Amino acid sequence: MRYGQLVMGPAGSGKSTYCSTMQRHAADENKLLHIVNLDPAAEYFDYEPLVDIRELIHVDDAMEDDELKFGPNGGLIFCMEYLVENSKWLEEKLGDTDDDYILFDCPGQIELYTHMTVIRKLIEVLQTLDFRLCSVFLIDSQFMVDGAKFLSGTMAALGAMINLELPHVNVLSKMDLLSKSARKQLDNYLEPDPQSLVTEIGNDRWSKKYQKLTEALGSIVEDYSLVRFYPLNIKDEENIGDIQLTIDNIIQFGEEADVKTRDFCEEDEEEHDDT
Numbered sequence: 001m002r003y004g005q006l007v008m009g010p011a012g013s014g015k016s017t018y019c020s021t022m023q024r025h026a027a028d029e030n031k032l033l034h035i036v037n038l039d040p041a042a043e044y045f046d047y048e049p050l051v052d053i054r055e056l057i058h059v060d061d062a063m064e065d066d067e068l069k070f071g072p073n074g075g076l077i078f079c080m081e082y083l084v085e086n087s088k089w090l091e092e093k094l095g096d097t098d099d100d101y102i103l104f105d106c107p108g109q110i111e112l113y114t115h116m117t118v119i120r121k122l123i124e125v126l127q128t129l130d131f132r133l134c135s136v137f138l139i140d141s142q143f144m145v146d147g148a149k150f151l152s153g154t155m156a157a158l159g160a161m162i163n164l165e166l167p168h169v170n171v172l173s174k175m176d177l178l179s180k181s182a183r184k185q186l187d188n189y190l191e192p193d194p195q196s197l198v199t200e201i202g203n204d205r206w207s208k209k210y211q212k213l214t215e216a217l218g219s220i221v222e223d224y225s226l227v228r229f230y231p232l233n234i235k236d237e238e239n240i241g242d243i244q245l246t247i248d249n250i251i252q253f254g255e256e257a258d259v260k261t262r263d264f265c266e267e268d269e270e271e272h273d274d275t
């Protein structure tokens, strides 16, 4: 079995920073995490990628091509489809190390996750390579400190969760940038109470007209525990460790080793009983 996180979310939400932070934290615990850059338009990241999609195709290739003539968005989607069509390239680059753990640093176009199929196809490719995957959906916490934005972020996260059909973790990034009062505000939403969201959302005409809709959305999210957010402050090592552990548990990383030990003990006891 191989293990992987698909790190996704809007542009600038902190995906590349998340990957390098997790890699550094794991290294401190003598664990090896690899990072694969899957963003064909990436300009900057501060890690050494195991594989870089830009070696296969760069978004500029699609935009500068005289026949294709894509803009930045179309170019990016073209690149992702090109990657899936050339999945042999990815397969060779990834090698076949058993029990390895890879973070896939994905592009920032939200439509890739919420309603397009190309990432689903990529997931299928990775699953045939024996990867057990979790999607990690990042949202900048600064955009989540008012009721309407919180609900809209929740819907985006829910869209990705339903579209990708993978175990899914939502992470609120950049918590270190929130003021104390903003942090407090956000804390109120982390255990969402639909009524408090509604009273937060304001009194303009739109909000009044759609108050029932807002209430209904809030209730659905709360009643079915559909969406949960994990705040991440990259300056807090304990917090980083907690999120890593949550995700490791979801993809059962390291569990096989535990099972082996337990089986061994039970056998031991049985042997003991027999004698």
Ligand SMILES: Nc1nc2c(ncn2[C@@H]2O[C@H](COP(=O)(O)OP(=O)(O)O)[C@@H](O)[C@H]2O)c(=O)[nH]1
Residues within 6 Å of the ligand: 009, 010, 011, 012, 013, 014, 015, 016, 017, 018, 044, 108, 173, 174, 175, 176, 177, 232, 233, 234
């Ligand atoms: N203070 C702070 N800045 C962050 C954090 N995460 C990302 N950033 C900054 O936000 C910008 C975008 O981050 P990046 O990781 O490149 O986002 P991406 O487009 O989702 O890969 C960069 O300037 C980062 O330095 C964080 O947790 N705290």
Ligand SMILES: [Mg+2]
Residues within 6 Å of the ligand: 015, 016, 017, 039, 042, 044, 045, 105
């Ligand atoms: Mg990035």
